[in-house]
Amino acid sequence: MKENSRLKAVRAVREELAAVGIDPFGVQIDRIVSPTEGIIDGRPTILAGTNNYLGMTFDPDCIASAREALESAGTGTTGSRMANGSYASHRELELDLARFYGKRDAIVFSTGYQANLGMISALAGPGDTVMIDADSHASIYDGCTLAGANTIRFRHNDADDLAKRMRRLGDGAADALIIVEGVYSMLGDRAPLRDFVRVKQEFGATLLVDEAHSMGVLGKKGQGLAEEDGVLADIDYVVGTFSKSLGNTGGFCVGDSADMDVLRYASRPYVFTASLAPATIAATRTALRKLEAATDLRLRLQANAERLHAGLSALGFRLGAPANAVVAVLVGEKLEALRFWDHLLKNGVYVNLMVPPATPGNESLLRCSVSAAHTPEQIDAICAAFGSWPGVKA
Amino acid sequence: MNHQDVVAQLIELVTPIAEGRVAVITENTGITSELGLDSLRVMDLVVAVEDQFDISVPINALAEVRTVGDFASLIQKSAGENA
Numbered sequence: 001m002k003e004n005s006r007l008k009a010v011r012a013v014r015e016e017l018a019a020v021g022i023d024p025f026g027v028q029i030d031r032i033v034s035p036t037e038g039i040i041d042g043r044p045t046i047l048a049g050t051n052n053y054l055g056m057t058f059d060p061d062c063i064a065s066a067r068e069a070l071e072s073a074g075t076g077t078t079g080s081r082m083a084n085g086s087y088a089s090h091r092e093l094e095l096d097l098a099r100f101y102g103k104r105d106a107i108v109f110s111t112g113y114q115a116n117l118g119m120i121s122a123l124a125g126p127g128d129t130v131m132i133d134a135d136s137h138a139s140i141y142d143g144c145t146l147a148g149a150n151t152i153r154f155r156h157n158d159a160d161d162l163a164k165r166m167r168r169l170g171d172g173a174a175d176a177l178i179i180v181e182g183v184y185s186m187l188g189d190r191a192p193l194r195d196f197v198r199v200k201q202e203f204g205a206t207l208l209v210d211e212a213h214s215m216g217v218l219g220k221k222g223q224g225l226a227e228e229d230g231v232l233a234d235i236d237y238v239v240g241t242f243s244k245s246l247g248n249t250g251g252f253c254v255g256d257s258a259d260m261d262v263l264r265y266a267s268r269p270y271v272f273t274a275s276l277a278p279a280t281i282a283a284t285r286t287a288l289r290k291l292e293a294a295t296d297l298r299l300r301l302q303a304n305a306e307r308l309h310a311g312l313s314a315l316g317f318r319l320g321a322p323a324n325a326v327v328a329v330l331v332g333e334k335l336e337a338l339r340f341w342d343h344l345l346k347n348g349v350y351v352n353l354m355v356p357p358a359t360p361g362n363e364s365l366l367r368c369s370v371s372a373a374h375t376p377e378q379i380d381a382i383c384a385a386f387g388s389w390p391g392v393k394a
Numbered sequence: 395m396n397h398q399d400v401v402a403q404l405i406e407l408v409t410p411i412a413e414g415r416v417a418v419i420t421e422n423t424g425i426t427s428e429l430g431l432d433s434l435r436v437m438d439l440v441v442a443v444e445d446q447f448d449i450s451v452p453i454n455a456l457a458e459v460r461t462v463g464d465f466a467s468l469i470q471k472s473a474g475e476n477a
Binding site: 149150330357 | 419432433434437441449450451452453454455
Protein backbone atom coordinates (compact mmCIF):
# COMPACT_ATOMS: atom_id res chain seq x y z
CA MET A 1 0.00 0.00 0.00
CA LYS A 2 1.15 3.55 -0.77
CA GLU A 3 2.74 5.43 2.12
CA ASN A 4 0.57 8.24 3.51
CA SER A 5 2.66 11.40 3.22
CA ARG A 6 0.62 13.17 5.92
CA LEU A 7 2.03 10.73 8.48
CA LYS A 8 5.63 11.53 7.57
CA ALA A 9 6.33 13.81 10.53
CA VAL A 10 4.75 11.47 13.09
CA ARG A 11 6.54 8.51 11.55
CA ALA A 12 9.84 10.37 11.88
CA VAL A 13 9.24 10.94 15.61
CA ARG A 14 8.35 7.28 16.11
CA GLU A 15 11.54 6.24 14.31
CA GLU A 16 13.58 8.66 16.42
CA LEU A 17 12.19 7.08 19.59
CA ALA A 18 12.75 3.57 18.24
CA ALA A 19 16.41 4.45 17.59
CA VAL A 20 16.80 5.46 21.23
CA GLY A 21 14.94 2.32 22.33
CA ILE A 22 12.48 4.11 24.63
CA ASP A 23 8.75 4.49 23.96
CA PRO A 24 7.16 6.90 26.44
CA PHE A 25 3.89 7.08 24.52
CA GLY A 26 3.15 3.38 24.48
CA VAL A 27 3.43 2.47 28.15
CA GLN A 28 1.40 -0.56 29.16
CA ILE A 29 0.33 -0.98 32.76
CA ASP A 30 0.16 -4.77 32.94
CA ARG A 31 -1.80 -4.77 36.18
CA ILE A 32 -3.38 -1.91 38.05
CA VAL A 33 -3.11 -2.48 41.80
CA SER A 34 -4.54 0.71 43.31
CA PRO A 35 -5.05 4.37 42.34
CA THR A 36 -1.32 4.92 42.86
CA GLU A 37 0.31 1.56 42.05
CA GLY A 38 0.66 -0.63 39.00
CA ILE A 39 2.89 -3.31 37.53
CA ILE A 40 4.87 -2.10 34.51
CA ASP A 41 7.49 -4.31 32.82
CA GLY A 42 7.18 -6.66 35.80
CA ARG A 43 8.09 -3.92 38.29
CA PRO A 44 5.88 -2.51 41.05
CA THR A 45 5.54 1.13 39.99
CA ILE A 46 4.24 4.26 41.70
CA LEU A 47 1.78 5.96 39.38
CA ALA A 48 2.43 9.68 39.38
CA GLY A 49 1.06 10.50 35.96
CA THR A 50 -2.60 9.52 36.06
CA ASN A 51 -4.62 12.70 36.92
CA ASN A 52 -6.37 10.56 39.55
CA TYR A 53 -6.37 13.57 41.86
CA LEU A 54 -8.72 12.24 44.54
CA GLY A 55 -7.89 8.56 44.05
CA MET A 56 -11.54 7.89 43.17
CA THR A 57 -10.94 4.98 40.75
CA PHE A 58 -10.98 2.32 43.47
CA ASP A 59 -13.53 3.97 45.76
CA PRO A 60 -15.73 1.12 47.11
CA ASP A 61 -18.95 3.15 46.86
CA CYS A 62 -18.26 4.10 43.25
CA ILE A 63 -17.44 0.51 42.38
CA ALA A 64 -20.65 -0.68 44.09
CA SER A 65 -22.73 1.86 42.13
CA ALA A 66 -21.12 0.82 38.87
CA ARG A 67 -21.66 -2.86 39.63
CA GLU A 68 -25.33 -2.35 40.47
CA ALA A 69 -25.91 -0.34 37.28
CA LEU A 70 -24.05 -2.91 35.21
CA GLU A 71 -26.28 -5.70 36.55
CA SER A 72 -29.51 -3.74 36.22
CA ALA A 73 -29.00 -1.69 33.04
CA GLY A 74 -26.45 -3.65 31.02
CA THR A 75 -23.06 -2.91 29.58
CA GLY A 76 -23.81 -0.05 27.17
CA THR A 77 -26.38 2.20 25.56
CA THR A 78 -25.40 1.26 21.99
CA GLY A 79 -26.23 4.64 20.56
CA SER A 80 -26.50 8.39 20.85
CA ARG A 81 -28.93 10.05 23.20
CA MET A 82 -30.64 11.97 20.43
CA ALA A 83 -31.15 9.08 18.06
CA ASN A 84 -31.43 6.17 20.45
CA GLY A 85 -32.77 7.72 23.63
CA SER A 86 -31.36 8.76 26.99
CA TYR A 87 -31.47 6.63 30.08
CA ALA A 88 -33.00 8.32 33.11
CA SER A 89 -29.60 8.26 34.78
CA HIS A 90 -28.04 10.47 32.05
CA ARG A 91 -30.49 13.24 32.88
CA GLU A 92 -30.15 12.63 36.62
CA LEU A 93 -26.39 13.16 36.35
CA GLU A 94 -27.00 16.41 34.47
CA LEU A 95 -29.31 17.61 37.21
CA ASP A 96 -26.71 16.57 39.82
CA LEU A 97 -24.07 18.65 38.03
CA ALA A 98 -26.33 21.68 37.68
CA ARG A 99 -27.15 21.51 41.39
CA PHE A 100 -23.48 21.01 42.34
CA TYR A 101 -22.45 24.16 40.46
CA GLY A 102 -25.61 26.16 41.22
CA LYS A 103 -26.21 26.64 37.49
CA ARG A 104 -29.43 26.39 35.49
CA ASP A 105 -28.61 23.23 33.57
CA ALA A 106 -25.93 20.79 32.43
CA ILE A 107 -25.07 18.75 29.35
CA VAL A 108 -23.16 15.47 29.68
CA PHE A 109 -20.77 14.51 26.87
CA SER A 110 -19.01 11.20 26.28
CA THR A 111 -15.52 12.58 27.02
CA GLY A 112 -14.02 15.82 28.27
CA TYR A 113 -12.45 16.31 24.84
CA GLN A 114 -15.89 16.12 23.26
CA ALA A 115 -17.30 18.54 25.84
CA ASN A 116 -14.98 21.26 24.57
CA LEU A 117 -15.53 20.31 20.94
CA GLY A 118 -19.27 20.20 21.48
CA MET A 119 -19.63 23.47 23.36
CA ILE A 120 -17.25 25.57 21.24
CA SER A 121 -18.69 24.37 17.95
CA ALA A 122 -22.25 24.96 19.17
CA LEU A 123 -21.53 28.44 20.54
CA ALA A 124 -19.46 29.75 17.61
CA GLY A 125 -19.39 29.37 13.85
CA PRO A 126 -17.94 30.95 10.71
CA GLY A 127 -17.75 34.72 11.09
CA ASP A 128 -17.74 34.56 14.91
CA THR A 129 -14.64 35.25 17.01
CA VAL A 130 -13.22 32.99 19.71
CA MET A 131 -10.43 34.33 21.94
CA ILE A 132 -8.30 31.54 23.40
CA ASP A 133 -5.30 31.42 25.72
CA ALA A 134 -2.16 30.50 23.75
CA ASP A 135 -1.52 27.52 26.07
CA SER A 136 -5.00 26.04 25.62
CA HIS A 137 -5.51 22.29 25.55
CA ALA A 138 -5.79 20.59 22.15
CA SER A 139 -9.52 20.05 22.70
CA ILE A 140 -10.02 23.83 22.72
CA TYR A 141 -7.98 24.33 19.56
CA ASP A 142 -9.85 21.45 17.90
CA GLY A 143 -13.20 22.87 19.03
CA CYS A 144 -12.33 26.15 17.33
CA THR A 145 -11.37 24.29 14.16
CA LEU A 146 -14.66 22.39 14.20
CA ALA A 147 -16.52 25.67 14.76
CA GLY A 148 -14.81 27.30 11.76
CA ALA A 149 -14.71 30.54 13.77
CA ASN A 150 -12.05 33.24 13.65
CA THR A 151 -9.72 32.05 16.40
CA ILE A 152 -7.44 34.58 18.05
CA ARG A 153 -4.83 33.59 20.61
CA PHE A 154 -3.86 35.87 23.45
CA ARG A 155 -0.71 35.59 25.55
CA HIS A 156 -0.90 32.92 28.22
CA ASN A 157 -2.65 34.14 31.39
CA ASP A 158 -2.42 37.76 30.19
CA ALA A 159 -5.74 39.58 30.71
CA ASP A 160 -4.27 42.86 29.42
CA ASP A 161 -3.31 41.21 26.15
CA LEU A 162 -6.83 39.77 25.90
CA ALA A 163 -8.34 43.22 26.55
CA LYS A 164 -6.12 44.75 23.86
CA ARG A 165 -7.31 42.18 21.33
CA MET A 166 -10.94 42.62 22.40
CA ARG A 167 -10.63 46.36 21.77
CA ARG A 168 -9.45 45.63 18.23
CA LEU A 169 -12.75 43.83 17.59
CA GLY A 170 -14.71 47.05 18.12
CA ASP A 171 -18.45 46.45 18.33
CA GLY A 172 -17.86 42.76 17.64
CA ALA A 173 -16.22 42.28 21.03
CA ALA A 174 -19.58 41.78 22.75
CA ASP A 175 -20.22 38.74 20.55
CA ALA A 176 -16.83 37.13 21.21
CA LEU A 177 -16.43 33.88 23.12
CA ILE A 178 -13.47 33.92 25.55
CA ILE A 179 -12.02 30.57 26.63
CA VAL A 180 -9.56 29.95 29.45
CA GLU A 181 -8.67 27.02 31.69
CA GLY A 182 -8.70 27.06 35.49
CA VAL A 183 -5.44 25.14 35.85
CA TYR A 184 -3.24 24.42 32.83
CA SER A 185 -2.46 20.76 32.45
CA MET A 186 1.18 21.03 31.38
CA LEU A 187 2.71 23.30 34.04
CA GLY A 188 -0.09 23.28 36.62
CA ASP A 189 -0.32 27.06 36.68
CA ARG A 190 -3.58 28.82 37.48
CA ALA A 191 -5.43 31.40 35.40
CA PRO A 192 -5.91 34.93 36.82
CA LEU A 193 -9.64 34.25 36.63
CA ARG A 194 -10.83 37.45 38.32
CA ASP A 195 -8.91 39.49 35.73
CA PHE A 196 -10.47 37.54 32.88
CA VAL A 197 -13.94 38.03 34.38
CA ARG A 198 -13.27 41.79 34.48
CA VAL A 199 -12.38 41.77 30.77
CA LYS A 200 -15.45 39.72 29.92
CA GLN A 201 -17.65 42.17 31.80
CA GLU A 202 -15.96 45.24 30.30
CA PHE A 203 -16.82 44.09 26.80
CA GLY A 204 -20.05 42.20 27.54
CA ALA A 205 -18.58 39.01 26.05
CA THR A 206 -19.18 35.34 26.92
CA LEU A 207 -16.69 33.43 29.10
CA LEU A 208 -16.17 29.66 29.07
CA VAL A 209 -13.79 28.15 31.65
CA ASP A 210 -12.42 24.62 31.42
CA GLU A 211 -11.95 23.31 34.96
CA ALA A 212 -10.72 19.83 33.95
CA HIS A 213 -7.65 20.00 36.21
CA SER A 214 -9.19 22.08 39.01
CA MET A 215 -12.57 20.43 39.63
CA GLY A 216 -12.32 18.44 42.84
CA VAL A 217 -8.93 20.01 43.55
CA LEU A 218 -9.70 23.68 44.27
CA GLY A 219 -12.50 25.38 46.17
CA LYS A 220 -14.15 24.40 49.42
CA LYS A 221 -16.73 22.27 47.61
CA GLY A 222 -14.32 21.23 44.87
CA GLN A 223 -16.03 23.29 42.17
CA GLY A 224 -12.65 24.51 40.98
CA LEU A 225 -10.78 27.76 40.57
CA ALA A 226 -13.97 29.74 39.89
CA GLU A 227 -15.22 28.80 43.35
CA GLU A 228 -11.87 29.51 44.98
CA ASP A 229 -11.69 32.94 43.33
CA GLY A 230 -15.35 33.70 44.10
CA VAL A 231 -16.35 34.23 40.44
CA LEU A 232 -18.41 31.14 39.63
CA ALA A 233 -21.59 33.22 39.18
CA ASP A 234 -19.80 35.42 36.60
CA ILE A 235 -18.79 32.55 34.36
CA ASP A 236 -21.19 31.67 31.58
CA TYR A 237 -20.09 28.11 30.92
CA VAL A 238 -17.97 25.74 33.00
CA VAL A 239 -16.62 22.71 31.15
CA GLY A 240 -15.20 19.74 33.00
CA THR A 241 -14.39 16.08 32.85
CA PHE A 242 -15.23 12.90 34.74
CA SER A 243 -11.85 11.39 33.95
CA LYS A 244 -9.75 13.12 36.58
CA SER A 245 -11.06 13.88 40.07
CA LEU A 246 -14.21 11.80 39.45
CA GLY A 247 -12.16 8.76 38.42
CA ASN A 248 -14.17 7.78 35.36
CA THR A 249 -14.79 8.77 31.73
CA GLY A 250 -16.93 11.55 30.31
CA GLY A 251 -17.32 15.31 30.19
CA PHE A 252 -19.86 18.01 30.87
CA CYS A 253 -20.79 21.65 30.62
CA VAL A 254 -22.89 23.61 33.11
CA GLY A 255 -24.31 27.05 32.46
CA ASP A 256 -27.04 29.55 33.20
CA SER A 257 -28.04 30.12 29.58
CA ALA A 258 -31.72 29.64 28.74
CA ASP A 259 -30.40 27.90 25.62
CA MET A 260 -28.68 25.01 27.39
CA ASP A 261 -31.20 22.54 26.02
CA VAL A 262 -30.89 23.99 22.51
CA LEU A 263 -27.10 23.86 22.65
CA ARG A 264 -27.01 20.09 22.99
CA TYR A 265 -28.94 19.70 19.73
CA ALA A 266 -26.62 22.15 17.96
CA SER A 267 -23.59 20.16 19.10
CA ARG A 268 -22.40 17.51 16.65
CA PRO A 269 -20.04 15.87 19.20
CA TYR A 270 -23.12 15.42 21.42
CA VAL A 271 -25.49 14.24 18.71
CA PHE A 272 -23.28 11.90 16.71
CA THR A 273 -21.65 9.76 19.36
CA ALA A 274 -22.68 6.98 21.72
CA SER A 275 -23.76 8.03 25.19
CA LEU A 276 -21.99 6.97 28.36
CA ALA A 277 -22.58 3.46 29.70
CA PRO A 278 -24.90 3.05 32.72
CA ALA A 279 -22.07 1.89 35.01
CA THR A 280 -20.04 5.00 34.12
CA ILE A 281 -22.99 7.29 34.86
CA ALA A 282 -23.76 5.54 38.16
CA ALA A 283 -20.16 5.61 39.41
CA THR A 284 -19.80 9.25 38.36
CA ARG A 285 -22.95 10.27 40.25
CA THR A 286 -21.59 8.62 43.39
CA ALA A 287 -18.15 10.16 42.86
CA LEU A 288 -19.69 13.62 42.47
CA ARG A 289 -21.53 13.26 45.78
CA LYS A 290 -18.30 12.18 47.45
CA LEU A 291 -16.20 14.88 45.76
CA GLU A 292 -18.41 17.61 47.19
CA ALA A 293 -17.81 16.36 50.72
CA ALA A 294 -14.17 15.41 50.19
CA THR A 295 -12.54 18.28 52.08
CA ASP A 296 -10.22 15.79 53.76
CA LEU A 297 -9.08 14.44 50.37
CA ARG A 298 -8.43 17.96 49.07
CA LEU A 299 -6.33 18.74 52.14
CA ARG A 300 -4.38 15.50 51.70
CA LEU A 301 -3.90 16.22 48.01
CA GLN A 302 -2.56 19.70 48.75
CA ALA A 303 -0.26 18.33 51.45
CA ASN A 304 1.06 15.72 49.00
CA ALA A 305 1.54 18.37 46.31
CA GLU A 306 3.47 20.59 48.71
CA ARG A 307 5.60 17.65 49.84
CA LEU A 308 6.50 16.72 46.27
CA HIS A 309 7.05 20.34 45.23
CA ALA A 310 9.30 21.01 48.23
CA GLY A 311 11.22 17.76 47.73
CA LEU A 312 11.92 18.39 44.05
CA SER A 313 12.80 22.05 44.69
CA ALA A 314 15.28 20.97 47.36
CA LEU A 315 16.90 18.68 44.78
CA GLY A 316 17.47 21.70 42.54
CA PHE A 317 14.85 21.05 39.87
CA ARG A 318 13.09 23.86 38.04
CA LEU A 319 9.31 23.52 38.51
CA GLY A 320 6.50 24.89 36.36
CA ALA A 321 4.30 26.51 39.01
CA PRO A 322 3.67 26.82 42.75
CA ALA A 323 2.58 23.61 44.54
CA ASN A 324 -0.54 22.20 42.90
CA ALA A 325 -1.90 18.80 41.88
CA VAL A 326 0.22 19.08 38.73
CA VAL A 327 3.93 19.36 39.46
CA ALA A 328 5.96 19.77 36.28
CA VAL A 329 9.73 19.43 36.19
CA LEU A 330 11.26 21.48 33.38
CA VAL A 331 13.96 19.46 31.67
CA GLY A 332 14.66 21.38 28.50
CA GLU A 333 16.12 19.22 25.79
CA LYS A 334 13.93 16.39 24.42
CA LEU A 335 16.46 13.56 24.39
CA GLU A 336 17.60 14.37 27.93
CA ALA A 337 13.96 14.36 29.04
CA LEU A 338 13.37 11.02 27.33
CA ARG A 339 16.30 9.36 29.09
CA PHE A 340 15.32 10.94 32.41
CA TRP A 341 11.75 9.64 31.99
CA ASP A 342 13.08 6.13 31.27
CA HIS A 343 15.34 6.33 34.31
CA LEU A 344 12.34 7.14 36.52
CA LEU A 345 10.32 4.26 35.10
CA LYS A 346 13.16 1.80 35.66
CA ASN A 347 13.31 3.10 39.23
CA GLY A 348 9.62 2.38 39.77
CA VAL A 349 8.05 5.78 39.12
CA TYR A 350 5.71 6.53 36.23
CA VAL A 351 5.30 10.19 35.24
CA ASN A 352 4.27 11.84 31.97
CA LEU A 353 6.84 12.88 29.41
CA MET A 354 5.68 15.99 27.59
CA VAL A 355 7.57 17.40 24.64
CA PRO A 356 7.06 20.34 22.24
CA PRO A 357 4.78 21.30 20.56
CA ALA A 358 2.45 20.08 23.34
CA THR A 359 4.41 22.06 25.93
CA PRO A 360 4.74 25.80 26.47
CA GLY A 361 8.06 27.56 25.92
CA ASN A 362 9.49 24.89 23.63
CA GLU A 363 10.64 22.95 26.68
CA SER A 364 10.29 19.25 27.57
CA LEU A 365 8.62 18.40 30.86
CA LEU A 366 8.40 15.51 33.28
CA ARG A 367 4.88 16.04 34.52
CA CYS A 368 3.77 14.53 37.82
CA SER A 369 0.13 14.44 38.83
CA VAL A 370 -0.32 14.10 42.56
CA SER A 371 -3.15 12.13 44.17
CA ALA A 372 -4.78 12.34 47.57
CA ALA A 373 -4.25 8.57 47.57
CA HIS A 374 -0.45 8.85 47.46
CA THR A 375 1.14 8.12 50.82
CA PRO A 376 3.90 10.40 52.15
CA GLU A 377 6.26 7.44 51.64
CA GLN A 378 5.29 7.25 47.96
CA ILE A 379 5.87 10.99 47.54
CA ASP A 380 9.30 10.58 49.13
CA ALA A 381 10.03 7.64 46.82
CA ILE A 382 9.12 9.80 43.79
CA CYS A 383 11.53 12.48 45.02
CA ALA A 384 14.23 9.85 45.60
CA ALA A 385 13.85 8.53 42.06
CA PHE A 386 14.19 12.07 40.65
CA GLY A 387 17.19 12.63 42.92
CA SER A 388 18.94 9.51 41.61
CA TRP A 389 19.12 10.95 38.08
CA PRO A 390 22.79 11.38 37.27
CA GLY A 391 22.24 13.93 34.51
CA VAL A 392 21.66 17.65 34.47
CA LYS A 393 19.04 18.75 36.98
CA ALA A 394 18.12 22.21 35.76
CA MET B 395 0.77 50.46 4.19
CA ASN B 396 1.48 48.92 0.79
CA HIS B 397 2.17 45.28 0.17
CA GLN B 398 5.90 45.66 -0.46
CA ASP B 399 6.37 47.57 2.82
CA VAL B 400 4.63 44.76 4.70
CA VAL B 401 6.73 42.14 2.89
CA ALA B 402 9.94 44.00 3.82
CA GLN B 403 8.98 44.20 7.49
CA LEU B 404 7.87 40.58 7.50
CA ILE B 405 11.21 39.45 6.04
CA GLU B 406 12.96 41.29 8.87
CA LEU B 407 10.80 39.46 11.41
CA VAL B 408 11.14 36.02 9.84
CA THR B 409 14.90 36.17 9.24
CA PRO B 410 16.00 35.48 12.87
CA ILE B 411 13.31 32.81 13.30
CA ALA B 412 14.42 31.04 10.11
CA GLU B 413 17.97 30.79 11.47
CA GLY B 414 19.70 31.06 8.10
CA ARG B 415 17.96 28.13 6.40
CA VAL B 416 17.57 30.18 3.23
CA ALA B 417 20.19 32.70 2.11
CA VAL B 418 17.79 35.19 0.55
CA ILE B 419 14.18 35.41 1.68
CA THR B 420 11.73 36.90 -0.80
CA GLU B 421 8.00 37.35 -1.18
CA ASN B 422 7.85 33.93 -2.86
CA THR B 423 9.74 32.00 -0.17
CA GLY B 424 7.69 29.17 1.36
CA ILE B 425 7.33 29.63 5.11
CA THR B 426 7.20 25.94 5.99
CA SER B 427 8.32 24.37 2.70
CA GLU B 428 11.55 26.38 2.35
CA LEU B 429 12.20 28.05 5.69
CA GLY B 430 11.24 24.84 7.47
CA LEU B 431 9.36 26.60 10.28
CA ASP B 432 7.51 24.08 12.46
CA SER B 433 4.20 24.91 14.14
CA LEU B 434 5.91 26.40 17.19
CA ARG B 435 8.10 28.71 15.13
CA VAL B 436 5.13 29.75 13.02
CA MET B 437 3.39 30.75 16.27
CA ASP B 438 6.51 32.70 17.33
CA LEU B 439 6.32 34.51 14.00
CA VAL B 440 2.60 35.24 14.47
CA VAL B 441 3.28 36.80 17.89
CA ALA B 442 6.11 38.93 16.44
CA VAL B 443 3.86 40.04 13.58
CA GLU B 444 1.00 40.89 15.94
CA ASP B 445 3.29 43.07 18.06
CA GLN B 446 4.91 44.77 15.08
CA PHE B 447 1.68 45.62 13.25
CA ASP B 448 -0.57 45.94 16.31
CA ILE B 449 -3.09 43.45 14.92
CA SER B 450 -4.61 40.09 15.83
CA VAL B 451 -4.04 37.33 13.30
CA PRO B 452 -6.74 34.62 13.37
CA ILE B 453 -4.94 31.27 13.49
CA ASN B 454 -7.57 29.66 11.27
CA ALA B 455 -6.50 32.03 8.47
CA LEU B 456 -2.94 30.63 8.58
CA ALA B 457 -4.08 27.48 6.76
CA GLU B 458 -4.14 29.49 3.52
CA VAL B 459 -0.66 30.97 4.04
CA ARG B 460 2.10 29.31 2.01
CA THR B 461 4.59 32.08 1.25
CA VAL B 462 5.92 35.27 2.80
CA GLY B 463 3.72 37.16 0.32
CA ASP B 464 0.61 35.24 1.42
CA PHE B 465 1.35 36.16 5.03
CA ALA B 466 1.85 39.81 4.06
CA SER B 467 -1.59 39.80 2.41
CA LEU B 468 -3.12 38.31 5.57
CA ILE B 469 -1.45 41.03 7.66
CA GLN B 470 -2.92 43.71 5.38
CA LYS B 471 -6.35 42.09 5.62
CA SER B 472 -6.12 41.81 9.43
CA ALA B 473 -4.92 45.43 9.71
CA GLY B 474 -7.89 46.54 7.61
CA GLU B 475 -10.34 44.67 9.83
CA ASN B 476 -8.71 46.02 13.01
CA ALA B 477 -8.67 49.61 11.75
